[in-house]
Amino acid sequence: MAQVLEFKLPDLGEGLTEAEIVRWLVEVGDVVAVDQPVVEVETAKAMVEVPCPYGGVVTARFGEEGTELPVGAPLLTVAVGEPADGGEPEGSGNVLVGYGTAAPPARRRRVRQAPAARPTAHQPAPAGPVNGSSGSPHAGADRAAAAGRTERAAGRGRRAGGPAGPAPAAERPVDGPVPVISPLVRRLARENGLDLRRLSGSGPDGLILRADVEDALRTGATAVSGPPHAGDPHAPVRATAAQIPAGQTPGAQTPAARTSASPASGVRVPLKGVRGAVADKLSRSRREIPDATCWVDADATELMRARAAMNAAGGPKISLLALLARICTAALARYPELNSTVDTEAREIVRLDAVHLGFAAQTERGLVVPVVRDAHARDAESLTAEFARLTEAARTGTLTPGELTGGTFTLNNYGVFGVDGSTPIINHPEAAMLGVGRIVPKPWVHDGELAVRQVVQLSLTFDHRVCDGGTAGGFLRYVADCVEQPAVLLRTV
Structure with a gap:
């Protein structure tokens, strides 16, 4: 009889307490071998491929690409065969670059408070599974997360002035991975509500460059940042020209509106990952040396x-x-x-x-x-x-x-x-x-x-x-x- 095991984000070493999912290397239903890389994550130090210590069938993944997870959070679940001796399945025990796979860390590190839209207390995952089977022990959370993503997608469409129903087939984004030159470009698009699947990359083989995203933002292809939403301080409200009151031109907006929507406000790029680590180290150097x-x-x-x-x-x-x-x-x-x-x-x-x-x-x-x-x-x-x-x-x-x-x-x-x-x-x-x-x-x-x-x-x-x-x-x-x-x-x- 198969047993479902949960693989958590291991201790990354070097004082690192979190990582961002850059790219999934496996899908739900794939068969993985012991120590096969299953996800590529970005830390403040480098990009790392994380191997799974179990061999079996992937039943669920936790976190979409771009999601930031703390150490100890579930990455995926794997259905493995029952050991011949009837004991507990064991990890490979191999040591990775800077961390091990044999077991979760014995001492949990203190991490940042998770946003409100997280699973309930009985489920430790900071983000719902991207997809999973109905037989998974997390199937209820799978359906709730999928419903939440559908609701958020519909909300983004309404905020952008689009129709309340599903988009026409001709405008619907194409499935599959989007070729992007770096995680910074993906993050920049995400922070500004830009759908990368609607962009044509100017790089080789349609690769989307940072300049492509910045050009799209300058030409108004995405929404501009507005004041924070009262219900969710982590999700900025987006506004478009279609939402400006009738009879009021962009130049006739109130001073506060002009300040938030003017080009002088620029594009906000989070100081995270490698850029954030560099900023912290250089600031400390300037303070202490x-x-x-x-x-x-x-x-x-x-x-x-x-x-x-x-x-x-x-x-x-x-x-x-x-x-x-x-x-x-x-x-x-x-x-x-x-x-x-x-x-x-x-x-x-x-x-x-x-x-x-x-x-x-x-x-x-x-x-x-x-x-x-x-x-x-x-x-x-x-x-x-x-x-x-x-x-x-x-x-x-x-x-x-x-x-x-x-x-x-x-x-x-x-x-x-x-x-x-x-x-x-x-x-x-x-x-x-x-x-x-x-x-x-x-x-x-x-x-x-x-x-x-x-x-x-x-x-x-x-x-x-x-x-x-x-x-x-x-x-x-x-x-x-x-x-x-x-x-x-x-x-x-």
Whole structure:
């Protein structure tokens, strides 16, 4: 006889207490194997595929795409066969990226209060099942959730000025997944009441980009935000031109109405997920770290020639970022004060033995800082390969929490954006960050004569608690000397 088991969102580790459902990988009725990925979720650290520890038939799913669930909330139920010994079915026990699947967490974390439109107290699920079979133990909740979604869909149609009945077949959205470039685009559309199935994407193969959603909002394809609904503080009321009283033009609205509907109010993008985590970390850095910045121009002509000679000799290509990273690790060996962190409670500076080098990577989901472990023990080839691997994982959103944490020093190559200099915010709780601008031909005095050389601006932002300007200046000068004369590195090889 089959037994129905409930799989809950596991403890994600790294202090994470919630995740947003980005994409379901299975449907109700599908047969899943042990440890088969069943859902893709987005946390404040990364996007993760969550595998199910049970093998069997999926009988119900909990939460639609875009729903945010706390740790410990049900994800799905699986009907499994009765074990031969008559005991309880067990999970696989395999450990995932940052968390395990064998059992739910022993200690529940405190999570945010769920909205009012949630299941009753006897059912812990924060969102009703998307679909399920009538034989499921959650069948009643399935029907209630489906009815609630139908009611909300009808309400959205009435608020948008559409007919009370179902939409004509020609205007009804097409079933199936909508190709969207990132969860941020899906969230932006959802917050503004925009149906993505009615948009034509301008990306490859009809992919819907953020620009497509913003254009639709600007041209009035969706409703504009109005004052919050008195009955539900979480659901903003939408208004369209059809709802403006007769005889009143948009320009003749009251000052309050003009304020809420004017373009100056902009589009509200929630600070959640990766963007929210970045905002929290940078705000904390600015509050806690008394930072200072020094910079210097350096002649990178010889470094560029050395790289060209390395790559001409055959073998794996060496990236410029890898050479700069090698220079950083050599400089940190001379100035270990900058590879440290401050323990504010103990009022101590902790100097770290290993260099775990973070580097800034811009992605569709925002800025992330992958970490190269033990960068001080790697050569240029190893650094090049690791930078390439982490950059690709950042672009595809598959970085693990472990690959995004634990950095001790950050290298920020903002020259890829075509800028010369910057004063970046330190990546808390680190103590320093080296910035590298673009390398461009400039007039430069070389060997007593004016010449055109490849010049780069280097900047160092440092925590003034761990060292003074003399140490920071010595570090930056050593980096500049290695850039100008790569042979200086031979002293540390």
